[in-house]
Every structure is written in structure tokens, then in C-alpha cells.
Amino acid sequence: MSKLRQRLSRWVQSRTMPGLTPGPYDITVRKNLRVPMDDGVELLADLIIPEGVGTALPTIVIRGPYGRSGAVAGQARALAREGFPVLFQSCRGTWGSGGVFTPQIDEQRDGVATHRWVRRQPWFTGTVATFGPSYMGFTQWAVAGHLAREEPENAPDALCLLVTMPDFGAITWDNAAFSLRNALGWTQMMDRMIRRDMLPLLLGMVRPDPKLRRGFGTLPLADGDLVATGRRVHWYQDWVRHERLTDEYWTRQSHTASLPDVTAPVYMITGWYDIFLPWQIRNHAQLTAAGRPPRLTIGPWGHSDRAMGATAIAESAAFLREHFAGGPGGRSAPVRAFRTGAQQWHDLPSWPPPGxxxxxxxxxxxxxxxxxxxxxxxxxxxxxxxxxxxxxxxxxxxxxxxxxxxxxxxxxxxxxxxxxxxxxxxxxxxxxxxxxxxxxxxxxxxxxxxxxxxxxxxxxxxxxxxxxxxxxxxxxxxxxxxxxxxxxxxxxxxxxxxxxxxxxxxxxxxxxxxxxxxxxxxxxxxxxxxxxxxxxxxxxxxxxxxxxxxxxxxxxxxxxx
Missing domain, CATH: 2.60.120.260 (Galactose-binding domain-like)
Structure with missing residues (x-):
């Protein structure tokens, strides 16, 4: 990148993540690396390299379906400016990657192939950390326990999990009630992304979408995608027709059972108004019961709250430096939680707190x-x-x-x-x-x-x-x-x-x-x-x-x- 583009990139990061001070390193971006999957499909990825880093920090892998630009790309570049090489990959069937996108189903096999590939590359730094919010967190859970158990030599050495969970069936059918707003809204968004229907996609992010509103009011539920998108969307049809979480459709994409197999250090951040909060709290309890309590931050944020971004970058970078470069811990307690009403942060020994x-x-x-x-x-x-x-x-x-x-x-x-x-x-x-x-x-x-x-x-x-x-x-x-x-x-x-x-x-x-x-x-x-x-x-x-x-x-x- 030229110096002007470096300054512009830093300015954009500080604007999209309030409170973020971009790190000291300039970065170089290698676009559209082709990563082969076991079935011959190639997934595209960008490699973001910090310039002039002396200490060998872990290579960070991010896998997601939302493109390699925009807010998530800003997080990837912010981590690279902190000194971490970052491989940012688009999931199967999205943003130039080959194959067909079927949410959750292919993430374990594609993630495993990607981790094997990363460790063979000349730019690999010797250890791997994973990072990302929401679906990018699901892709981390999809491989972490499986690799720790089956191929420990290829398993992630640390995980940074933001507003996420390892079983999207549990939120889709929340205590047997179908999460219509999230399921149909996300389906419409992803359908437009895959078809690169960008103008309706952008407008839908800033104002209510009349097609989506009509879809919410449609019965039977199986017709909601037709109203909201103008077509049948195969994964939405699967979701509404598999009500039981014991169905093989859901069990094969749930990674909750493999959580206790994860031995790598884990950092979690979430918010009191996040869609995944109850399950992330349960995941924290699972790892704690297994004797490996994660570091946990819970703030006054929602799922896509911009105010969370700077904290996520700063705490993830500090967490990784502490584990891989002997950096200062920066935390007096494993849990940091914001008490609403009182508007106060608390450092706590556990969640829930003692007493x-x-x-x-x-x-x-x-x-x-x-x-x-x-x-x-x-x-x-x-x-x-x-x-x-x-x-x-x-x-x-x-x-x-x-x-x-x-x-x-x-x-x-x-x-x-x-x-x-x-x-x-x-x-x-x-x-x-x-x-x-x-x-x-x-x-x-x-x-x-x-x-x-x-x-x-x-x-x-x-x-x-x-x-x-x-x-x-x-x-x-x-x-x-x-x-x-x-x-x-x-x-x-x-x-x-x-x-x-x-x-x-x-x-x-x-x-x-x-x-x-x-x-x-x-x-x-x-x-x-x-x-x-x-x-x-x-x-x-x-x-x-x-x-x-x-x-x-x-x-x-x-x-x-």
C-alpha cells in the first residue's frame, strides 16, 4: 500500500470502530489467494501482512460469508496493524469462492482443509489463532474441537470468539419457537449478497424493507422466502421444515458436544443485547466446567454494535500477545462485565459472580x-x-x-x-x-x-x-x-x-x-x-x-x- 492509502485505511478504521486507535504497522494485502478444498473446490482468501514485525505472532484465520471488504475486513486489517498476519477467507459459494453456499453444513470440512493449507505456507508464523464475530465465530467452533481431538497438530492454538455460538439450530428454533425475524431477515440479506443485488441490500440496511415486512406476515412460514426474496431459498426451506433439533439436519451442524475437546485458550466477547448471548454464556460454562475457563467480556452492546469493535480488537490483541509473546495480561480478573442500570464495569472472578x-x-x-x-x-x-x-x-x-x-x-x-x-x-x-x-x-x-x-x-x-x-x-x-x-x-x-x-x-x-x-x-x-x-x-x-x-x-x- 502507498503511504496515502495506509493513512486512508487507518482513518476508515477509526471511523467505523469508534474508540479504535489503529496499530503501528503498515500492511500489505495479497488478494484472491486460491485455497483448495478436499473436493477440488477453491475458496478465495486475502492475506494481510504487517510490515516490519519482529516478534513471530500467530497467524490469524478468519472465515466468513459476508465478503472481504467492509466492517469485517476492517477488523482483519486492524489486527494486521497490531502485528498479526491475517488470512481472511470467503466461505464456499460466497464472494468468488467456488461451490454452493449452504449455511453451516460445509464449514467443518472446509475449515479443516484451510487450517491444513495454512500450516504449509511459507508465510505461516508457526502458530494459528482464529478470530471473528457471529458466523465467523461459528466457523471457529466448527473446527476447534474436531481438530483438537482428531488432528491436534492442525488445531487452532487460540480462539477469539465474538458474539457467536456453535449451534445455529438452537437459536433458529429457540425453545421450539421459530426465530422468524433473524432467520428470514438473514436469508434475504444472504440471498442478495450471493446474487450481488447490491442496491436493495444497501437500502435494506438503512430502512425497513417492504418485501421483508410482507414476508414476516406470510403464512404458511414456508412461503416467507418467496415473498421476501422472490424465490425459494434452499436453506430457509430446510430450516422451517426441520423443527426438531434432534433431526439429523441439525445435529450434523451442531458443534456444542465438541466444546470440551478444545484445549486452546479462548477469549469471548458478547453483549447483553446480543442474539447469541444465552448460548455463549452456556459455552463459557461448558469450558469452565472442563477446567479451561475462557476470558469473557460482556458489555452494553447488541449483535452488530459498532461500539464493541474497538474493545474486541484491543482485548483480542492483548490476549494473543499475552499467550504467544509474553505480553502483559491487562486484566485483573477472567470476567469483565458491564452492570446496566448502574452503568458500571466490574472485574469478576466468575460468571455468575460469587454471592x-x-x-x-x-x-x-x-x-x-x-x-x-x-x-x-x-x-x-x-x-x-x-x-x-x-x-x-x-x-x-x-x-x-x-x-x-x-x-x-x-x-x-x-x-x-x-x-x-x-x-x-x-x-x-x-x-x-x-x-x-x-x-x-x-x-x-x-x-x-x-x-x-x-x-x-x-x-x-x-x-x-x-x-x-x-x-x-x-x-x-x-x-x-x-x-x-x-x-x-x-x-x-x-x-x-x-x-x-x-x-x-x-x-x-x-x-x-x-x-x-x-x-x-x-x-x-x-x-x-x-x-x-x-x-x-x-x-x-x-x-x-x-x-x-x-x-x-x-x-x-x-x-x-
């Missing part, structure tokens, strides 16, 4: 939320899939990803609210709340959606965390809790992990409803296969407040040391 004490806050028929057991009664509401309860905020791939005000939403007749008294002092919830709802529906299938909110003294009702669980239907088969003689069943709903302080004078609020459309596909009520169900059925939903079958939310409460 968490569980307690159940019960839902009362009066609308009260209190630790005391309820004294009876039933709360009922009607869910109409032709006027589905809308999603208000929540983790997503959309530009706005933080907490939303639920004040107007709580006025809907299909949302019931239970509210605590104003708090005498601050209360912090740290961990994963679990709602246990005594629930009965007039239809064979129903969704239970639970959200915790922070009610501010000025009237704002701000999202803290939520979760969903479907009962009845194909995806829920074998997992439904049994119904009692009265038809009520205890439905456990694991909510989003949180680290939040409710301030003095604030109130804890719990919502119960039966949907959050289009974040999750509406439940037609019939229990028929989701791909083909078209008829809708209104449902009367009931919540039990019996002392024998109480409804409530288990809150992990934390006392600040």
Missing part, C-alpha cells in the same frame, strides 16, 4: 409481584394470531438493539403485567432468571413469552430480559411439561442473562404474553407443522395463581461486595 442468592417473586391475581405466595385465582387473556402480540425491541440483527420502552405495549389486552412495589434501595439481578408459569391454553399449541422490565419513576418501562417457550406442536414434542387434572402445566421459561441494577424507587415488572412477532413466528394454535400451518385459531390463555401451582420468576440477586 448470588436466588429468590422467587410470585405473580398474584391482583397484578402484584411479590415474594409472598399467591392466595389463588386465575389471570386470563386472549391471543389472536391474526393480530399477533408484537415484538417490542429485543435482541436482533436490526440496527436498534438496546432496551425499549414497553409502556404502550403493556396497555395491550393480550399482555398481562405483574408489578412490584417501589424499591427502598437498589437491587441487582446477576445471572439467568427463570420464569415458572402455571399455564393453560384452549388450543393444542401456545407460546409463553415472559419479559422482565425496569419501571422508572418517570413512567418508562424498560426491557431488562425476556424469553419464550412453545408448548404443543412438532418442535416441542417430547419436551412439554405434563398437564395436571385441571389442565394447567408448569412451563419453565429461561430468560436472557442479565446484570442489571434496579435503582431505589424503581419497580420490577413482569409481563406474560403469547408472542413477540416477528421476532418469533406467530403460533397458529393448531400444533400442525410450522412450515405448512396456515389456519389460525384464537386462544384463551390462563395463568394459575394457586398456592399449590403458583406462577413466578426466580431472580438471581447479587449483593455488591
Amino acid at each position: 448470588v442468592i436466588g429468590g422467587t417473586w410470585h405473580l398474584h391475581a391482583s397484578g402484584r409481584l411479590h415474594p409472598d405466595l399467591p392466595d389463588g385465582g386465575v389471570t386470563s387473556y386472549v391471543y389472536d394470531p391474526d393480530d399477533p402480540t408484537p415484538a417490542v425491541g429485543g435482541p436482533s440483527l436490526e440496527p436498534r438493539q438496546g432496551p425499549s420502552d414497553n409502556a404502550a405495549h403493556e396497555a395491550r389486552t393480550d399482555v398481562v403485567v405483574f408489578r412490584g412495589e417501589p424499591l427502598a434501595g437498589p437491587v441487582t439481578v446477576a445471572g439467568t432468571p427463570v420464569a415458572r408459569i402455571g399455564f393453560r391454553s384452549s388450543q393444542p399449541s401456545a407460546d409463553v413469552f415472559v419479559r422482565i422490565c425496569d419501571v422508572h419513576p418517570d413512567g418508562r418501562v424498560m426491557t431488562v430480559g425476556d424469553g419464550i417457550r412453545r408448548i404443543g406442536g412438532v418442535a416441542a414434542a417430547g419436551t412439554d411439561p405434563p398437564a395436571g387434572e385441571d389442565g394447567f402445566r408448569e412451563v419453565a421459561v429461561e430468560l436472557w442473562p442479565v446484570f442489571h441494577e434496579f435503582g431505589a424507587g424503581h419497580r420490577v415488572s413482569v409481563q406474560v404474553s403469547s408472542g413477540a412477532h416477528p421476532r418469533y413466528a406467530r403460533n397458529p394454535g393448531s400444533g400442525d407443522p410450522a412450515a405448512t400451518a396456515a389456519a389460525t385459531h384464537r386462544a384463551t390463555q390462563e395463568i394459575s395463581h394457586s398456592p399449590a401451582r403458583p406462577s413466578g420468576v426466580e431472580l438471581p440477586l447479587w449483593r455488591h461486595p
